[in-house]
Amino acid sequence: MSSTQAPRGFLRTWIFSVDHKVIGIQYLVASASMLFFGGLLAMAMRWQLAWPWTEMPIVGQLVFGDVGRVISPAAYTALFTMHGTAMVFFAILPLLTGAFGNYLVPLLVGAPDMAFPRLNAASFWIFVAAMGLFFAGFFVEGGAANAGWTSYPPLATLPSAAPGSGAGQTLWLLSIVVLGVSSILNALNTVVTVVKMRAPGMTWMRLPLTVWGLFVAASLQLAALPVLTAGGVLQLADRWIGTGFYTPAGLLVNSVAPDLVGATGGSPLLWQHLFWFYSHPAVYVMVLPAMGFVSDILSVNARKPVFGYKPMVWAIVSIAGLGLLVWGHHMFTSGLGFEMGRAFMLSTLLIALPSAVKTFNWIATIWGGRIRLTASMCFALGFVALFVIGGLSGLWLAATPVDVYLHDTYLVVAHFHYIVFGGTVLAVFGALHHWWPKMTGRALNETLGRWHCVGTFVALNCVFLPMHQLGIAGMIRRTADPSVYQLYERLAPLNRFVTWSAFALAAWQVLFVVNVLWSLRAGLRVGRNPWSATTLEWDAPSPPGHGNFDRDLVIVCGPYEYGDAVGEHDFRPQARPGV
Amino acid sequence: MTTAPLPFDSTLDTPRAGHVAVAWDSGPPVATARFGTWVFLASEAFFFGGLVAAYVVLRSSSTTWIEPLDERLGVLLTALLVASSLCAGRAVRRLRAGSRSGASGWLLLAAVCALAFLGVQAFEWHELAQAGFTPRSTLAGSAFYVLTGAHGLHVLVGVLWLAGSGLVVRRAGKSTLHVELAALYQHFVDLVWLFLVVLLYWL
Amino acid sequence: MRHLAAGIVVILTAVVVVLFAVSPRMGWWFPPAASTIAHSIDALFDWITVVIAIGFVLVMGLLAWAVWRGARARADRARTSHGHLGLEIGWSAAIAAVLVAIALGQLPTWAALRDPAAMPKGGATAMVDAHQWAWRFQYAGADGVLGTVDDLETASELVLPAGEPVLLTLRSRDVIHSFFVPALRLKQDVVPGRATPLWFTIERPGTYELVCAELCGLGHYAMAGRVRALSRADYDAWIAARVQARLTRGTEDVR
Numbered sequence A: 001m002s003s004t005q006a007p008r009g010f011l012r013t014w015i016f017s018v019d020h021k022v023i024g025i026q027y028l029v030a031s032a033s034m035l036f037f038g039g040l041l042a043m044a045m046r047w048q049l050a051w052p053w054t055e056m057p058i059v060g061q062l063v064f065g066d067v068g069r070v071i072s073p074a075a076y077t078a079l080f081t082m083h084g085t086a087m088v089f090f091a092i093l094p095l096l097t098g099a100f101g102n103y104l105v106p107l108l109v110g111a112p113d114m115a116f117p118r119l120n121a122a123s124f125w126i127f128v129a130a131m132g133l134f135f136a137g138f139f140v141e142g143g144a145a146n147a148g149w150t151s152y153p154p155l156a157t158l159p160s161a162a163p164g165s166g167a168g169q170t171l172w173l174l175s176i177v178v179l180g181v182s183s184i185l186n187a188l189n190t191v192v193t194v195v196k197m198r199a200p201g202m203t204w205m206r207l208p209l210t211v212w213g214l215f216v217a218a219s220l221q222l223a224a225l226p227v228l229t230a231g232g233v234l235q236l237a238d239r240w241i242g243t244g245f246y247t248p249a250g251l252l253v254n255s256v257a258p259d260l261v262g263a264t265g266g267s268p269l270l271w272q273h274l275f276w277f278y279s280h281p282a283v284y285v286m287v288l289p290a291m292g293f294v295s296d297i298l299s300v301n302a303r304k305p306v307f308g309y310k311p312m313v314w315a316i317v318s319i320a321g322l323g324l325l326v327w328g329h330h331m332f333t334s335g336l337g338f339e340m341g342r343a344f345m346l347s348t349l350l351i352a353l354p355s356a357v358k359t360f361n362w363i364a365t366i367w368g369g370r371i372r373l374t375a376s377m378c379f380a381l382g383f384v385a386l387f388v389i390g391g392l393s394g395l396w397l398a399a400t401p402v403d404v405y406l407h408d409t410y411l412v413v414a415h416f417h418y419i420v421f422g423g424t425v426l427a428v429f430g431a432l433h434h435w436w437p438k439m440t441g442r443a444l445n446e447t448l449g450r451w452h453c454v455g456t457f458v459a460l461n462c463v464f465l466p467m468h469q470l471g472i473a474g475m476i477r478r479t480a481d482p483s484v485y486q487l488y489e490r491l492a493p494l495n496r497f498v499t500w501s502a503f504a505l506a507a508w509q510v511l512f513v514v515n516v517l518w519s520l521r522a523g524l525r526v527g528r529n530p531w532s533a534t535t536l537e538w539d540a541p542s543p544p545g546h547g548n549f550d551r552d553l554v555i556v557c558g559p560y561e562y563g564d565a566v567g568e569h570d571f572r573p574q575a576r577p578g579v
Numbered sequence B: 001m002t003t004a005p006l007p008f009d010s011t012l013d014t015p016r017a018g019h020v021a022v023a024w025d026s027g028p029p030v031a032t033a034r035f036g037t038w039v040f041l042a043s044e045a046f047f048f049g050g051l052v053a054a055y056v057v058l059r060s061s062s063t064t065w066i067e068p069l070d071e072r073l074g075v076l077l078t079a080l081l082v083a084s085s086l087c088a089g090r091a092v093r094r095l096r097a098g099s100r101s102g103a104s105g106w107l108l109l110a111a112v113c114a115l116a117f118l119g120v121q122a123f124e125w126h127e128l129a130q131a132g133f134t135p136r137s138t139l140a141g142s143a144f145y146v147l148t149g150a151h152g153l154h155v156l157v158g159v160l161w162l163a164g165s166g167l168v169v170r171r172a173g174k175s176t177l178h179v180e181l182a183a184l185y186q187h188f189v190d191l192v193w194l195f196l197v198v199l200l201y202w203l
Numbered sequence C: 001m002r003h004l005a006a007g008i009v010v011i012l013t014a015v016v017v018v019l020f021a022v023s024p025r026m027g028w029w030f031p032p033a034a035s036t037i038a039h040s041i042d043a044l045f046d047w048i049t050v051v052i053a054i055g056f057v058l059v060m061g062l063l064a065w066a067v068w069r070g071a072r073a074r075a076d077r078a079r080t081s082h083g084h085l086g087l088e089i090g091w092s093a094a095i096a097a098v099l100v101a102i103a104l105g106q107l108p109t110w111a112a113l114r115d116p117a118a119m120p121k122g123g124a125t126a127m128v129d130a131h132q133w134a135w136r137f138q139y140a141g142a143d144g145v146l147g148t149v150d151d152l153e154t155a156s157e158l159v160l161p162a163g164e165p166v167l168l169t170l171r172s173r174d175v176i177h178s179f180f181v182p183a184l185r186l187k188q189d190v191v192p193g194r195a196t197p198l199w200f201t202i203e204r205p206g207t208y209e210l211v212c213a214e215l216c217g218l219g220h221y222a223m224a225g226r227v228r229a230l231s232r233a234d235y236d237a238w239i240a241a242r243v244q245a246r247l248t249r250g251t252e253d254v255r
């Protein structure tokens, strides 16, 4: 990346660099691979759900050779546990905060680098260490953690309750705690960079919404993540020292007192509170930056300012604020009290308001625009459509009595995959198409990109839409074999349809991989500002050199000056025009 | 129809003179590092917040909660940690007054106090364990050892940091920022303890 | 391209609406409601669905229209507009109203489900005992009190009187399970270390599948059971028979 510097060795440039752009790309490679890995686990799960206990071709041989190429119940529980963990903690969060956060924040605020470059590099290598711990879990006795990505005790804490709750769960906890340290350093860097290192004239109300999303997400991490770490420390103590935080008195696992238990009298619900106090805000960390990307992409390609910039900012901030107060909606059936349930129901519905405001502002942004349907624009529009579906199904879940029925059914699975895959992952693809030219100096192929978008959009709806029906019909999640219940008889065809669609979805991603490789070789070379966009990164060379900007910046206007009233072009860059 | 061909804008592309070679590798400016430390401590506060919340929940819902703790030790521990944090503060003031050696002395003294704190705490742990109050014995034990343990680790970091900067600060010309940050951190650790000691020993 | 983009959104909207419309006929829908609470839950679900559907069609329609109109090739520029306070206030108020309606609309049902004040008086009808990976149930024996030596016990099938409020006490010895009877629209986690009450009224006699809904280990997927509801008379007869069998055949319980 260091085009403005004397060429340095591969190691210095790509491995031990402290340049935020390099670290961002390191994060991108690492977390994209995790997305891929999590996707493969999902394929195995889908196989089991469509054709339970049947030999899985190829993969079965490789992974489940010992159990006759068939997924065992133990293997299945480990599959979705590690799928969820890989996707949430190792793919989506680092893709947004690590990859894009690192790459974009300094460029968009007009800073030469992150506030603490060495700390930044450290956070990436700690992330790699966490990945190591995560994968180690697959190779220990008893196999990987298999108490779900939510790891509820006592199932997670008693080795005699589940095979994966031995060494596997310990490694899972360690990987989460270590990852937490990495994320905290990353969030710290982001917050300090935005607060302290904005270029002259870059006032708060001139920050692009991408920066707002990443900044608020980082703040959310700083507040909520330590609480999960605390919870993790307590669970580790329960396992290693025999403390009793999560262990109620008088347990009998298949009618023998479980080993390792020392003190008792603890509360399993305590973990649920600590876990969700982080993991609900985490779901907003998984969407706020994506919302930022989408706002920018929509505005650039509609050649129109973001509609209602200030309301958008306030929506982001209030989503984050309220996000800290709604964790109880994951516990409506857990024995949470009557009043508590009511309170969390109210706060949860409240949080739909800012999200709705954002949705309407997106539509108003493209309304009457001069829309360029670039690949990134297609993905951004896809985000809006699918976020709406995922969000609306959240309203069913927020209605406590309805949630009593729908909790732990596939409707919940449908709900969050719509937002997280249909929403966030599409936004990530869009952001890649949008900023790839800046990162590499070469554009991705537009036509290929559009077809990748259309196919992915269709396929993922085929995957996740029928899951609503499964859930409404009462099919529980985390089940290795729905055919156990007559209740689910009529659902078998749906499950098979979902599986075939999931395979198609995965296969279709090849287009993306091809596009990436192709563009690295032969992609169209681009100038500084291929999209005629206004924000600062487009004022730097593509790719930017060390220190990012090759002239000092003075910011003269907001980030979204597009249209007929902004000067001789239809856009007005934030930085003073070229000297 | 498809999109209009992307207006690859080359007007901005002419390389400009005067590349601002940012002197970034010399590390971030002082103000940034100070603010960063504050943000970090804020996040740390949430960590202890989580632990304390867990403690309060468990204790309030328990009928048999006995902490056989010796208040006098609690007082002693508090005194030591407050002292350490005061010394650290003193060091910063000496430094502002321009005396590096003075600062160094106070820093080392602060480190010693903090170390003494850990010593006393180790002794207390030993005594309690002898009396049969262990992490495995009761839930109260679990909570006590994990809370004080988590805090103790932070004190240990404080000891190293204070001692380290106490030694470095002697060398003239070296940046003095780390002294200030070490002191700040020690104040934080001290503050957390004030909460813990009231919670564990007196409530 | 713009036809494709807008078209996909429209098609998706149509597919969603149609799919939800046909699902009940396809058996991809709630099992028939069998408890009094089930009806109010279904009603709640239905009208929230209507609200959501309106919001959904509206938003998707606007989206498709904006794309279709906006993506035409045009030489002129878009109007520069940074927002409109009136609009913001307008749609915020509209959504807020909807959300308040949903919030208030569900309170009575939630109270009926969980408000301790709504708990039926008089002791529990039966005790539910969940463990990896099966259900066991206890009923008051000859002495008519639960939790005594002469309790009756059944495995995997819970027998209850229909047409009157019943109160269950849920307990687990090992990990968290969840007592889920889709036909009754009831789900309650069974957390070890506490006795969780659950009350409801089954409308008519019949057998309803019991599902464990909380991940509880390898056998979670197969932790199935049944709830068999009998008329009061049949229920008394069933209990009596059990008591008899117990006296004659001794404590060696009949499963």
Ligand code: HEA
Binding pocket: A150, A283, A284, A286, A287, A329, A330, A348, A349, A351, A352, A353, A355, A356, A357, A359, A387, A388, A389, A390, A391, A392, A394, A395, A397, A398, A399, A403, A406, A407, A408, A412, A415, A416, A419, A420, C051, C052, C054, C055, C056, C059, C095, C098, C099
């Ligand atoms: C990025 C991720 C993300 C996001 C943004 C959300 C957003 C929301 N979520 Fe979601 N949720 C998850 C990820 C996410 N969720 C995950 C991962 C789980 C499961 C975890 C697990 O158990 O494994 C979960 C589970 C979950 C539950 C628990 C379900 C259960 O386990 O029983 C609930 C319950 O209230 C809920 C509610 C909501 C609500 C109300 C919103 C709201 O913020 C949505 C607001 C958006 C809209 C409302 C749509 C836009 C508005 C309009 C289109 C205008 C029209 C509006 C009206 C007509 C009102 N979610």
Ligand code: HEA
Binding pocket: A032, A033, A035, A036, A037, A038, A039, A040, A042, A043, A045, A046, A080, A081, A083, A084, A085, A087, A088, A092, A147, A148, A149, A150, A413, A417, A420, A421, A425, A428, A429, A463, A477, A478, A479, A480, A502, A505, A506, A507, A509, A510, A512, A513
């Ligand atoms: C947060 C992100 C996320 C994402 C993206 C996904 C993606 C997918 N999930 Fe995920 N899923 C979760 C999070 C996620 N999931 C969580 C948290 C759970 C709960 C776990 C639990 O219960 O404990 C869950 C559970 C879950 C279940 C329920 C299991 C059960 O309860 O029994 C199912 C079932 O079908 C499922 C399926 C899928 C499928 C088919 C995809 C597909 O979309 C996957 C397709 C993607 C690929 C094949 C990879 C493609 C990527 C590339 C080609 C690389 C691209 C490169 C760049 C982007 C740079 N998931």
Ligand code: CUA
Binding pocket: C133, C176, C177, C178, C212, C213, C214, C215, C216, C217, C219, C220, C221, C223
């Ligand atoms: Cu018991 Cu799941």
Ligand SMILES: [Cu+2]
Binding pocket: A279, A280, A283, A326, A327, A329, A330
């Ligand atoms: Cu949530």
